[in-house]
Amino acid sequence: MAEFQVRVSSEAIYYFEELKKYYTRDSKVDITRSQILTRAFEETKVITNWTSIINDTETISLEYLEYQKGYGTNVKVQISEEVEKGIRELKILLPNFTATRSVTIGVAVKFMLKGAIILNKTGKITTDKNLSTIEAIEELKQNLQDIVAPINYNMLENILDSFKNNILLIK
Numbered sequence: 001m002a003e004f005q006v007r008v009s010s011e012a013i014y015y016f017e018e019l020k021k022y023y024t025r026d027s028k029v030d031i032t033r034s035q036i037l038t039r040a041f042e043e044t045k046v047i048t049n050w051t052s053i054i055n056d057t058e059t060i061s062l063e064y065l066e067y068q069k070g071y072g073t074n075v076k077v078q079i080s081e082e083v084e085k086g087i088r089e090l091k092i093l094l095p096n097f098t099a100t101r102s103v104t105i106g107v108a109v110k111f112m113l114k115g116a117i118i119l120n121k122t123g124k125i126t127t128d129k130n131l132s133t134i135e136a137i138e139e140l141k142q143n144l145q146d147i148v149a150p151i152n153y154n155m156l157e158n159i160l161d162s163f164k165n166n167i168l169l170i171k
Contacts, residue, residue: 001142004079007072008106014065015113022120034077040116041083050097053115060117072106137164
């Protein structure tokens with residue numbers, strides 16, 4: 001896990017909140033911005049042409065968005081190196097779909113979150129709830145590895161693997 005820090009706009013913060021509502025609508029489990037960013041990254045991997053996402057003004061209503069004064073909000077999250085690398089690659093790719101020479105990482109994050117919302121709202125993405133649960137357990141294992149003493153981690157890993165297998169059996 002890598003610490004990832006980015007300055008994002010009020011619009012991106014709004015997208016974080018919208019995705020949080022969408023991802024938690026069927027459960028009472030609260031999710032972090034790290035999990036939202038990771039899930040949005042996974043969902044938007046399928047997008048090859050970002051023009052429709054960037055130019056979309058109808059799918060997501062920004063009517064209630066309150067713009068914050070200043071230069072944005074810093075977001076600090078723990079994400080995998082794969083997700084961080086993917087966001088940086090998206091930053092390089094996005095100028096091909098905009099009228100700009102470059103975009104910031106914050107803009108790349110904003111469009112990625114916007115893309116995830118549009119894909120979910122339009123039904124163009126289907127998520128396997130068991131798969132997302134398994135991914136959440138794997139992410140938990142990774143996070144706990146950093147804070148649990150090595151002697152206790154093996155026992156904890158066995159407990160989590162057993163839990164994961166029980167979930168798969170329920171399916």
